[in-house]
Structures are given as structure tokens and as C-alpha cells.
Amino acid sequence: MLLSIKNLHASINGKEILKGINLEVNEGEVHAIMGPNGTGKSTLASVIAGREVFDVTEGEIKYKGKNLFKLSVEERSREGIFLGFQYPVEIPGVSITNFMRTAVNEQRKYRGLDPLPAGEFLKMMEEKKKLVEIQSNLTNRSVNEGFSGGEKKKNEIFQMAILQPTLAILDETDSGLDIDALRIVANGVNTLRTKENAFVVITHYQRLLDYIVPDYVHVLFEGKIVKSGFKELAIELEEKGYDWIKKEFE
Amino acid sequence: MESETNKFLDEFTQSEYKYGFVTDIESDMAPKGLNEDIIRFISAKKNEPEFMLEFRLKAYRYWLTMKQPNWAHLKFPQINFQDIIYYAAPKQKKTLTSLDEVDPELLDTFKKLGISLEEQKKLSGVAVDAVMDSVSVKTTFSETLSKLGIIFCSFSEAVQKHPELVRQYMATVVPYTDNFFAALNSAVFTDGSFCYIPKGVRCPVELSTYFRINAANTGQFERTLIIAEEGAYVSYMEGCTAPQRDENQLHAAIVEIIALKDAEVKYSTVQNWYPGNKNGVGGIFNFVTKRGICKGSNSKISWTQVETGSAITWKYPSCILLGDNSVGEFYSVAVVNNYQQADTGTKMQHLGRNTKSTVISKGISAGMGQNSYRGLVRINKNAVNSRNYSQCDSLLLGDKCGAHTYPYIQVENKSSIVEHEATTSKISEDQLFYCQQRGIDKESAIGLIVNGYAKEVLKKLPMEFAVEAQKLLSISLEGSVG
Numbered sequence: 097m098l099l100s101i102k103n104l105h106a107s108i109n110g111k112e113i114l115k116g117i118n119l120e121v122n123e124g125e126v127h128a129i130m131g132p133n134g135t136g137k138s139t140l141a142s143v144i145a146g147r148e149v150f151d152v153t154e155g156e157i158k159y160k161g162k163n164l165f166k167l168s169v170e171e172r173s174r175e176g177i178f179l180g181f182q183y184p185v186e187i188p189g190v191s192i193t194n195f196m197r198t199a200v201n202e203q204r205k206y207r208g209l210d211p212l213p214a215g216e217f218l219k220m221m222e223e224k225k226k227l228v229e230i231q232s233n234l235t236n237r238s239v240n241e242g243f244s245g246g247e248k249k250k251n252e253i254f255q256m257a258i259l260q261p262t263l264a265i266l267d268e269t270d271s272g273l274d275i276d277a278l279r280i281v282a283n284g285v286n287t288l289r290t291k292e293n294a295f296v297v298i299t300h301y302q303r304l305l306d307y308i309v310p311d312y313v314h315v316l317f318e319g320k321i322v323k324s325g326f327k328e329l330a331i332e333l334e335e336k337g338y339d340w341i342k343k344e345f346e
Numbered sequence: 347m348e349s350e351t352n353k354f355l356d357e358f359t360q361s362e363y364k365y366g367f368v369t370d371i372e373s374d375m376a377p378k379g380l381n382e383d384i385i386r387f388i389s390a391k392k393n394e395p396e397f398m399l400e401f402r403l404k405a406y407r408y409w410l411t412m413k414q415p416n417w418a419h420l421k422f423p424q425i426n427f428q429d430i431i432y433y434a435a436p437k438q439k440k441t442l443t444s445l446d447e448v449d450p451e452l453l454d455t456f457k458k459l460g461i462s463l464e465e466q467k468k469l470s471g472v473a474v475d476a477v478m479d480s481v482s483v484k485t486t487f488s489e490t491l492s493k494l495g496i497i498f499c500s501f502s503e504a505v506q507k508h509p510e511l512v513r514q515y516m517a518t519v520v521p522y523t524d525n526f527f528a529a530l531n532s533a534v535f536t537d538g539s540f541c542y543i544p545k546g547v548r549c550p551v552e553l554s555t556y557f558r559i560n561a562a563n564t565g566q567f568e569r570t571l572i573i574a575e576e577g578a579y580v581s582y583m584e585g586c587t588a589p590q591r592d593e594n595q596l597h598a599a600i601v602e603i604i605a606l607k608d609a610e611v612k613y614s615t616v617q618n619w620y621p622g623n624k625n626g627v628g629g630i631f632n633f634v635t636k637r638g639i640c641k642g643s644n645s646k647i648s649w650t651q652v653e654t655g656s657a658i659t660w661k662y663p664s665c666i667l668l669g670d671n672s673v674g675e676f677y678s679v680a681v682v683n684n685y686q687q688a689d690t691g692t693k694m695q696h697l698g699r700n701t702k703s704t705v706i707s708k709g710i711s712a713g714m715g716q717n718s719y720r721g722l723v724r725i726n727k728n729a730v731n732s733r734n735y736s737q738c739d740s741l742l743l744g745d746k747c748g749a750h751t752y753p754y755i756q757v758e759n760k761s762s763i764v765e766h767e768a769t770t771s772k773i774s775e776d777q778l779f780y781c782q783q784r785g786i787d788k789e790s791a792i793g794l795i796v797n798g799y800a801k802e803v804l805k806k807l808p809m810e811f812a813v814e815a816q817k818l819l820s821i822s823l824e825g826s827v828g
Binding site: 146 | 774775780781783785786790795797798801802
């Protein structure tokens with residue numbers, strides 16, 4: 097098993113957001129996590145990635161059999177966990193090339209590999225750019241600076257393609273995307289799917305799941321997974337909205 | 347040309363400094379304190395012409411009437427000027443036999459800066475088998491320059507060999523009456539560099555103090571004079587990214603630049619004097635007066651500085667834009683960490699018509715550091731159609747440091763335009779988390795973000811300096827965020 101979350105409780109500034117999450121993800125699977133706003137979807141993603149502002153008060157997360165809480169944010173990344181940000185930050189003056197080269201070489205160092213020669217790295221950049229249909233000049237620009245919403249999200253998928261994670265968590269990657277960008281992003285994800293890696297796709301809308309077909313769908317509500325099912329659940333949610341789940345839960 | 351320069355640098359720095367005035371004057375040392383006799387002693391030791399002694403004495407007498415300035419945003423203990431030795435032969439450092447004897451912390455820094463092993467040995471005073479005789483290297487270099495009529499030597503040598511040039515230009519940009527520390531320097535300066543580029547000559551190499559055989563220890567009162575004749579060009583680099591330690595706590599240097607018609611001088615500094623320890627003990631007090639005059643029309647002077655060292659920095663590299671259409675530039679990155687304090691900036695004095703100046707200042711504060719930008723832009727009545735653009739950015743790491751901006755703007759005509767932009771920002775938790783999520787640890791992330799922030803200035807540095815300066819920025823901020 098790749099990821100195993102048991103009875104996870106997490107809070108921020110004393111306010112409990114996650115109230116006992118249970119989730120198991122195997123290699124080769126795609127899980128969709130859906131649910132209304134403010135139910136803890138992004139918190140779950142942040143806690144898996146190791147964001148310090150959240151306090152884990154109970155429960156455990158095992159990743160590749162290891163206690164995830166013993167690993168720092170960067171170690172989790174180097175162990176293959178990738179978070180596609182809902183709101184990617186701008187880093188002025190730092191080119192994407194420089195940023196990604198630093199990231200790639202840190203990851204390689206962790207695996208005992210030498211830094212990738214500049215030529216090979218640039219070749220890889222070119223390849224991955226095609227995957228998400230990034231126009232050539234994007235790579236000379238500063239990280240996310242002056243990017244449109246769509247460009248930022250494409251850039252996240254581009255980074256994922258370069259880092260080749262084992263577990264990718266995409267936090268509302270579809271929000272704010274037009275249909276073309278959505279197709280490009282989804283196509284990127286589908287190309288990167290293998291039997292060895294897994295995806296946790298967090299989304300509001302069923303729309304994205306037309307393109308990225310999940311193996312499992314979970315509904316997160318008030319800090320708990322209240323319903324799990326197959327891809328049909330997403331369609332049902334799209335038709336009925338979240339109210340029936342809320343009623344069922346209450 | 348660049349690769350030739352590097353080749354030269356490599357060869358030169360791999361050889362040992364082992365001759366020159368250092369050994370000659372080894373035993374000489376003046377008693378502590380300052381009076382006219384001491385100044386006469388310095389002048390006599392240096393075998394100076396009469397005019398130089400007179401200049402020193404006038405400066406000294408003027409200095410006695412002055413008070414140490416206290417307007418800067420700096421706090422430091424009273425300096426006892428009678429407790430300083432004003433003339434001492436540079437001490438021959440104890441020669442070490444291997445790098446094992448060198449302070450491991452210093453070696454670690456060298457490694458991070460990517461300084462070659464051979465160079466590490468040279469910088470830390472380990473005996474090196476000279477690959478090439480240093481005399482012949484210096485000769486080759488000097489020959490190349492002298493063929494072009496370029497004079498590049500120590501200030502003392504210039505006083506002996508080119509007294510007429512020294513007399514004509516010295517103290518014309520920074521008179522000894524200029525300020526307290528300039529007066530002190532004028533009275534007691536011991537050495538420095540002299541550079542003269544004749545009419546129409548473009549100096550083919552970056553002139554660096556690296557090359558100067560007699561730069562081993564120019565002491566605490568350094569004096570530099572650069573003259574670019576009509577149509578001449580020179581790029582001059584001062585300093586070194588490697589950490590420099592010095593027993594002298596007070597440093598008061600003067601740099602003067604004169605650019606005649608159509609001339610251009612680019613002056614780059616990387617200052618990495620000992621900043622004191624983590625608790626603010628020790629460290630250099632650096633009070634520097636740097637000023638250039640664009641004397642002729644269409645001339646240009648450009649200052650680029652990366653200031654990471656010293657406990658106290660008091661420094662305002664400035665331009666007097668006298669010639670019509672002349673251009674002044676100031677690009678600065680100043681870092682303070684732990685208990686360092688910097689009050690730095692520039693003065694752009696627009697006197698000629700259509701003169702232009704650009705000021706880009708990037709302050710970075712960490713720890714308990716205090717960083718001030720102080721800048722004057724003055725556009726004279728006659729400086730019609732002049733322009734200035736100033737941008738002063740401050741970056742804060744942590745919540746115990748400080749950033750201050752003191753811009754002074756005086757515009758005396760209606761046809762000129764002055765623009766001033768200022769920003770203050772923090773490295774955000776979000777930025778760090780984003781980097782860390784990609785596998786980059788916190789310290790590397792800070793290095794990356796800070797270098798991005800300072801990029802505009804760093805790219806103005808000569809190539810060989812820029813790469814080292816980037817690493818230096820990261821190293822200076824190590825340990826600044828928990």
C-alpha cells in the first residue's frame with residue numbers, strides 16, 4: 097500500500113478541521129476527493145505535504161510503510177509526494193528553469209545521484225513542456241510571476257511531469273480553468289499515470305472527472321469522509337448536489 | 347578575452363605572493379596615536395614628495411576641527427582615535443604547511459563559494475608550490491597594459507612614478523574637507539590603487555585588486571584613484587567574496603573616479619569583511635567615501651556593490667553629473683544578518699543638462715540586522731531635462747530586523763523628472779513551503795528567493811564575480827530563519 101491514513105485529526109489555531117479521516121491509496125489508483133467548500137479538502141492535502149501551520153492531534157499517516165510525520169516537508173517531496181497547489185505562489189526573479197533545476201538536483205542528491213548535466217536538464221524541460229502545451233518563453237519567466245490562472249495550473253502539472261512523483265495530490269487544479277486548459281491539464285495527468293504511481297485529485301466539480309477518470313470517489317464533509325464509491329458517485333453528486341449527503345449525514 | 351582573463355586569474359592566484367614592499371618594511375611600526383609627527387613619519391616612510399606631506403598635514407589639521415558624524419542610523423561605541431596604530435608594516439602571516447591547519451569554518455565557506463583548492467590555500471596563507479613564477483606573471487600582465495598606456499599600480503607607486511597625475515586629480519572629487527572620515531583618510535592613508543586609462547583606450551581586462559601584487563595588505567586607510575581620459579573605458583573590481591578578516595576594526599577608505607568626455611567607468615565591489623560573530627561581538631567598522639565625477643559630456647560612471655560583510659557599513663558611492671548628457675548609476679545589494687548595521691545609498695548630483703541617473707537598491711535584513719537606504723537625488727537649476735529613476739526595495743527575514751529608507755529629493759528646475767519607488771516585503775511562509783514541497787530545503791529556498799530578489803543588481807556584476815556573489819548571498823543568510 098502506498099498511502100494509509102487512519103483516524104486523522106488536524107486543527108489550525110485550535111480549531112479542528114479534520115475529524116477522523118480514513119483513506120487508503122494503492123499504486124496505480126486514482127482517487128477523487130469531492131465535497132463542498134470549507135470541509136477540509138485542502139487541509140488534508142496540506143497535512144499530507146507536511147505544512148507546519150496545521151497541528152495533527154490524532155491518528156497516523158503511513159506512506160510506503162513509513163510514518164509520514166517523521167519526515168520534513170522536503171523529505172516527503174524527495175520521497176515522491178507532490179502537491180499541485182490550488183494557489184501557486186509567485187517567486188520574483190527566480191526563473192522556472194533555475195527553480196526546477198534546483199528541485200531536480202535536490203531530489204537526485206537524496207537518491208545518491210549526481211546533478212543532472214545542464215544539457216540533459218534542458219532537454220527534459222523541452223519534452224515536458226510539450227506535454228502541457230507550454231509556449232517556449234514560459235521557462236525563462238520567473239516562477240508564476242505574471243502568470244494567468246491557467247498558466248499557473250499548467251505550470252504545476254509541468255513541474256509534476258519533471259519530478260515524476262509516486263503520489264501526486266492535485267488540489268483543485270481544475271478551478272479557474274477554461275475547457276481547453278482543463279483538457280491540457282487532464283491530458284498531462286493521464287499521460288503520467290502508471291501502475292507504480294497514484295493520484296489524489298481534489299475537486300469541486302465532476303467536470304474534471306470526465307477527463308481524469310477516477311477509480312474511487314470520496315465525499316469529504318465536515319472533516320470526515322462520509323461516503324465512498326466509484327466514478328458513478330461523482331455523476332450522482334453532480335446531478336443531486338451535496339445537499340442529500342448533508343441530509344443523510346445529519 | 348574573458349577566458350584569457352580567467353586563465354590569467356587562475357595562474358596568478360595559484361602562485362604565492364612572496365616579494366615586494368611587504369618584506370622591506372617588516373620591522374616598521376609607528377607608536378599608537380595620531381599627531382603631526384606620526385603623519386611626518388608615514389610620509390617619510392613612503393618617501394613622499396613635499397606636496398603630499400603638506401596635503402596630509404592640512405587634512406589632519408582640518409580633521410582636528412571636525413566631529414564624528416552621528417546622523418546615520420547606526421549604533422556603535424565611541425572610537426578612540428588615539429588608540430589606533432596608523433602605520434604598521436603588514437605582518438607576515440605565519441605560513442601554514444597544509445589546509446588541515448586552517449579554521450574548518452573558513453574552509454567550509456570556501457567550499458560553498460566554490461573557490462578552488464589552490465586558491466583556498468592562497469587565501470588562508472598556506473604555502474603553495476608556485477606553478478609559475480609570480481614575477482613573470484605580473485610582468486606579462488603589466489606589459490599588456492603598458493602597451494596600451496594604461497597605468498595600474500599601487501597608490502604609493504603612483505606617487506613616486508606619476509606625481510603629476512596624482513597631484514592633478516587627487517582630492518578633486520573627495521576633498522579632505524568633505525567629511526570626518528575623508529579628512530582622516532587624507533591625513534593617514536597608507537596605500538591603495540591607482541588607475542589611469544589614456545584617451546580612447548578601452549581597457550581589455552577587468553581590473554581587479556586580485557591582480558595587484560602589492561594588495562596583500564593595503565591596511566585600514568585605503569585610497570583609490572581612477573582616471574578615465576576622453577573616450578576611455580574601464581571596468582574595475584574591488585574586493586573579494588572570500589571572507590576577509592582583519593585585526594583593524596576601523597576602516598576608512600576613499601575612492602575617487604574621474605571620467606572625462608565620452609569616458610565610462612564601471613566600478614564593482616563585493617565587500618565581505620568580517621561581520622562579527624552571531625552575538626554582534628567584533629567585526630569591522632567600515633566608513634567609506636566613494637565618489638565619481640562625470641566631468642566631460644556623455645561620460646558615465648556606474649557603481650555596483652554587493653555588501654555582505656562588516657559590523658558597521660557607512661557608505662554612499664555617488665556621482666557628480668557635471669558633463670552634459672552624462673549618466674550615473676548605482677546598483678546595490680546590502681545584506682545585514684545577526685547584529686550587522688548598514689547605512690548605505692548614494693548621492694546623484696545633477697549639474698549638467700540632460701543628465702540621467704538610475705538607482706536600484708536592494709536591502710536584505712535578517713536576524714537583528716538594521717539596514718538603511720539613504721539617498722540624495724539633487725537636480726540643479728541648470729540641469730535641464732534631467733532624469734532620475736530610483737527604486738529602493740527592502741526584504742525582511744524574520745521580525746526582529748529592520749529596514750529604513752531615507753530618500754532626499756531636490757529638484758530645482760521644471761523640465762526634469764524624478765521617479766522614486768519603494769517596496770518592503772517579507773519572504774512568505776507560502777513561498778518557503780512551495781519550495782520545500784518541491785524538495786528544496788529551507789536554507790536553499792531562502793538562497794534561491796533572495797538571489798531572485800537581488801537579480802537585477804547581480805546581473806550588473808562582471809561574470810566571474812556574479813556567480814560567487816550569488817553563493818555569497820545565500821551563505822550570508824545561513825541560519826537566519828529557524
